[in-house]
Amino acid sequence: MGFRVMPKSAFPGWVEQMLQTYRVVGPRKIRDRYMFDEVNSPGDLDLTYSTTVLPPKKVLLPQHEELLSFDLESGKMEAAIDTQPTVLLGVHTCDLHAIRLLDAVFEDGYADQHYIARRQNVLLVSLECLSPCTEKSFCKSMGTLSVTEGYDLHLTDLGDSYAIDIGSERGQALLELTENAQPATDADYSRLNQTLSDKWPRFPYRLESDITELANLLAVSYDSDLWEELGEKCLGCGSCTIVCPTCYCFNVIDEVDFSLNAGSRIRQWDGCTLSQFAVVAGGHNFRSTNQERQRHRFFRKGKYQMEAYGLVGCVGCGRCAEACLVDINPVDTFNELSRRRIPMTRRHKEVLP
Amino acid sequence: MTLLKDKIVSSSLYVPVQATIRDIRALTPLEKVFSLTLPDGMLLNHEPGQFVELSVFGVGEAPISITSSPSRSNGFFELCVRNAGDMTGVLHQMKPGDVVGVRGPFGRPFPMNRFLGKDLIFAIGGLGLAPARSVINQVLDERGKYGKVIILYGARTPGDLLFTDELEEWDRRSDVELHLTVDRPAEGWDGNVGVITTLFSHVQVYARNTVAITLGPPVMYRFVLMELLGKGVPEGNIWFSFERRMKCGVGKCGHCQIHHLYTCKDGPTFSFAEIKHLEGAL
Numbered sequence: 001m002g003f004r005v006m007p008k009s010a011f012p013g014w015v016e017q018m019l020q021t022y023r024v025v026g027p028r029k030i031r032d033r034y035m036f037d038e039v040n041s042p043g044d045l046d047l048t049y050s051t052t053v054l055p056p057k058k059v060l061l062p063q064h065e066e067l068l069s070f071d072l073e074s075g076k077m078e079a080a081i082d083t084q085p086t087v088l089l090g091v092h093t094c095d096l097h098a099i100r101l102l103d104a105v106f107e108d109g110y111a112d113q114h115y116i117a118r119r120q121n122v123l124l125v126s127l128e129c130l131s132p133c134t135e136k137s138f139c140k141s142m143g144t145l146s147v148t149e150g151y152d153l154h155l156t157d158l159g160d161s162y163a164i165d166i167g168s169e170r171g172q173a174l175l176e177l178t179e180n181a182q183p184a185t186d187a188d189y190s191r192l193n194q195t196l197s198d199k200w201p202r203f204p205y206r207l208e209s210d211i212t213e214l215a216n217l218l219a220v221s222y223d224s225d226l227w228e229e230l231g232e233k234c235l236g237c238g239s240c241t242i243v244c245p246t247c248y249c250f251n252v253i254d255e256v257d258f259s260l261n262a263g264s265r266i267r268q269w270d271g272c273t274l275s276q277f278a279v280v281a282g283g284h285n286f287r288s289t290n291q292e293r294q295r296h297r298f299f300r301k302g303k304y305q306m307e308a309y310g311l312v313g314c315v316g317c318g319r320c321a322e323a324c325l326v327d328i329n330p331v332d333t334f335n336e337l338s339r340r341r342i343p344m345t346r347r348h349k350e351v352l353p
Numbered sequence: 354m355t356l357l358k359d360k361i362v363s364s365s366l367y368v369p370v371q372a373t374i375r376d377i378r379a380l381t382p383l384e385k386v387f388s389l390t391l392p393d394g395m396l397l398n399h400e401p402g403q404f405v406e407l408s409v410f411g412v413g414e415a416p417i418s419i420t421s422s423p424s425r426s427n428g429f430f431e432l433c434v435r436n437a438g439d440m441t442g443v444l445h446q447m448k449p450g451d452v453v454g455v456r457g458p459f460g461r462p463f464p465m466n467r468f469l470g471k472d473l474i475f476a477i478g479g480l481g482l483a484p485a486r487s488v489i490n491q492v493l494d495e496r497g498k499y500g501k502v503i504i505l506y507g508a509r510t511p512g513d514l515l516f517t518d519e520l521e522e523w524d525r526r527s528d529v530e531l532h533l534t535v536d537r538p539a540e541g542w543d544g545n546v547g548v549i550t551t552l553f554s555h556v557q558v559y560a561r562n563t564v565a566i567t568l569g570p571p572v573m574y575r576f577v578l579m580e581l582l583g584k585g586v587p588e589g590n591i592w593f594s595f596e597r598r599m600k601c602g603v604g605k606c607g608h609c610q611i612h613h614l615y616t617c618k619d620g621p622t623f624s625f626a627e628i629k630h631l632e633g634a635l
């Protein structure tokens with residue numbers, strides 16, 4: 001399918017149209033940072049944003065979410081399913097890749113109806129990245145610097161206009177809210193191609209090995225000294241998992257209202273880098289040290305998720321690197337493991353007499 | 354005929370069905386057996402080794418093994434629960450007629466098909482008898498399908514032994530070999546004293562044809578394993594059930610992960626062959 005072109009001057013009008021029917025969530029500038037938040041008027045949006053503190057996963061998997069409410073007196077119990085029609089606007093491609101992983105996880109086996117209901121009612125309008133958002137991002141290494149699927153609409157900034165790829169019928173209908181998206185002309189095609197080929201050299205490769213080697217690299221690095229070193233540095237604050245678009249581990253707790261007769265069961269984000277994550281009754285902790293927790297975190301990012309879902313477990317957004325006070329991050333970790341990797345041949349020689 | 358499982362597929366996987374407590378039996382000051390019925394003739398339809406997520410509304414939810422065997426589910430099922438924290442603490446205060454929430458059954462059951470014709474040796478410590486009882490009674494109800502049945506069971510003191518009425522029943526059977534031990538004896542105890550591994554000298558097994566099912570606290574596993582491997586029981590025939598923190602029961606919340614495996618859906622039953630390479634699993 002070809003793409004459409006919309007002059008930027010028509011963009012606010014289109015968002016106005018969306019706001020008639022949808023909740024619109026997109027990047028907004030709050031003081032000197034950006035965050036995904038509900039927009040009330042087109043002027044709230046800033047599509048030139050670098051990165052956001054929290055990823056857009058919070059729209060699909062809120063930080064604090066009611067799963068069900070119960071009333072003990074009447075015995076009534078009800079699932080809280082949120083179906084509010086929403087446009088999630090301006091999602092960078094790394095975050096779009098992350099949402100594909102969340103989709104796979106929550107659809108797998110017993111489907112999570114709460115996530116899926118939200119997901120089905122969220123239209124994803126993604127945005128092509130044309131320059132690195134921070135020094136810490138490494139999306140190009142992780143293969144997330146572009147997308148070919150998974151969006152309803154995909155925007156590319158052409159200077160005075162947007163090129164708009166249509167990824168679904170729902171996306172098409174959303175685009176029909178405006179009359180200003182015209183079929184692309186030959187000139188538009190060459191402008192888009194130029195823009196896309198210009199962008200790639202602006203992004204560095206930061207991972208020193210190939211992404212397809214990560215799982216194997218980790219497999220031989222379980223006993224690396226690096227885990228101990230990371231464990232000694234790590235503060236166990238859990239910021240890295242909170243800001244991560246591919247982290248979805250959660251806790252479930254009950255909250256009771258003042259009558260003590262009614263309440264809710266709540267899901268909230270949790271993180272495997274927090275010390276109590278794997279504690280069981282009796283107090284035994286199955287990952288009792290920062291060292292074990294960091295290793296588990298990076299094995300999930302570089303190995304387990306890829307093996308379970310065929311999708312990258314780290315999309316290279318760099319948010320955790322921004323958030324970590326002691327400068328622990330995936331790309332440096334993977335690179336260091338790679339440097340310390342003992343070649344197979346040498347290991348064999350050492351073991352064999 | 355509705356299954357409990359279909360219920361959670363239709364509305365929300367997190368919404369429990371309201372089960373009624375029909376009977377409560379105290380086994381020790383810390384452990385009680387709760388007999389539960391599902392509403393509207395709904396069936397649990399479980400297999401030995403599976404668990405449910407049990408909730409007390411307003412307090413919380415926790416995974417609990419189903420201790421009754423599928424062969425004995427006459428419209429109810431049983432859970433043996435230790436008072437260990439918030440939810441189980443409140444549960445222990447509850448009375449027959451009270452309502453609790455149940456989701457499940459979850460987890461990979463023991464592969465009973467692969468146990469057919471084998472000699473079975475159960476090595477059980479403490480609360481491990483709760484999940485083990487489901488397997489044992491299933492086996493006893495189809496006794497002819499299996500070889501020898503040997504049960505080794507250890508508790509801290511004689512007063513901590515669970516299901517003593519059934520222990521006596523098993524002891525009386527000529528087709529079951531039961532050996533008990535306690536860490537610390539009490540007045541009137543004339544049985545074995547010592548950890549569970551001291552019982553292994555009493556039993557003869559044809560190792561190659563033996564399946565071992567070992568259930569108990571993590572500290573026990575390593576020692577029992579050494580005995581079993583020492584006797585020559587094949588690694589793939591040694592089965593455990595693991596306890597981990599769990600919040601969903603279906604492989605999403607992340608708490609129960611052992612390396613790449615989720616205890617809730619890939620387990621909680623695992624053979625030694627499956628987990629021997631995974632540091633920290635045992």
Ligand SMILES: Cc1cc2nc3c(=O)[nH]c(=O)nc-3n(C[C@H](O)[C@H](O)[C@H](O)COP(=O)(O)OP(=O)(O)OC[C@H]3O[C@@H](n4cnc5c(N)ncnc54)[C@H](O)[C@@H]3O)c2cc1C
Nearest residue numbers: 276280281283415416417418434435438439440441596597
């Ligand atoms: C597959 C499986 C089967 C099981 N079968 C049985 C069974 O048949 N019978 C049985 O009695 N038990 C069983 N258990 C164990 C049972 O699920 C736990 O004992 C459970 O924690 C009890 O819930 P609770 O709300 O009473 O305890 P909790 O209030 O959750 O507290 C229990 C302990 O967990 C730890 N803990 C809880 N929350 C936190 C937190 N936020 N931070 C730090 N530490 C915390 C503490 O050490 C606390 O002492 C099973 C567990 C599994 C995984």
Ligand code: SF4
Nearest residue numbers: 244314315317318320
């Ligand atoms: S691990 Fe860090 S860089 Fe990778 S996706 Fe998560 S937050 Fe982004």
Ligand code: SF4
Nearest residue numbers: 234235237238240324
């Ligand atoms: S953000 Fe850094 S210090 Fe905090 S838990 Fe993660 S790795 Fe450790």
